[in-house]
Amino acid sequence: MGKRNRARKTAAATPVAATERITVEGKWNGVDVPDVSDLDCAFPCRWRELLPQMEELSDDERRMRGPFCDALSSLFFGGGKLSDHGINVRDGYDETKVIRYIRATLGDFGPSHEHKIGGIAHALAKWCTIDAPASQR
Numbered sequence: 001m002g003k004r005n006r007a008r009k010t011a012a013a014t015p016v017a018a019t020e021r022i023t024v025e026g027k028w029n030g031v032d033v034p035d036v037s038d039l040d041c042a043f044p045c046r047w048r049e050l051l052p053q054m055e056e057l058s059d060d061e062r063r064m065r066g067p068f069c070d071a072l073s074s075l076f077f078g079g080g081k082l083s084d085h086g087i088n089v090r091d092g093y094d095e096t097k098v099i100r101y102i103r104a105t106l107g108d109f110g111p112s113h114e115h116k117i118g119g120i121a122h123a124l125a126k127w128c129t130i131d132a133p134a135s136q137r
Contacts, residue, residue, distance in 0.1 A: 068121035
């Protein structure tokens with residue numbers, strides 16, 4: 001194993017401290033939508049930085065229950081626009097950043113599906129509102 005691979009393996013195995021996750025820009029801090037690059041959308045692998053810790057999720061989010069979890073599951077399996085699934089971005093948040101965040105986290109093979117859906121639902125609850133999906137109106 002080369003030096004570069006050892007460094008990557010060590011970096012990946014090192015957990016990110018909660019205080020570091022709050023202060024470093026471009027990562028999950030519970031308030032702002034993290035910055036996601038084109039590279040993150042094409043090759044999603046930053047889930048440790050972008051998703052909240054499993055311990056931060058509510059019991060319903062861990063079990064993929066609730067309106068945001070249902071909307072995300074529908075989006076995951078059916079595709080389409082956020083509004084087609086009843087998700088509306090709140091004023092003050094950039095819809096493009098929210099969509100890029102969802103792409104970069106839903107497409108990542110690292111976390112479990114439950115962690116992805118629950119973590120994104122946790123984030124969307126802060127950045128978005130939910131209505132009845134367009135198909136049910």
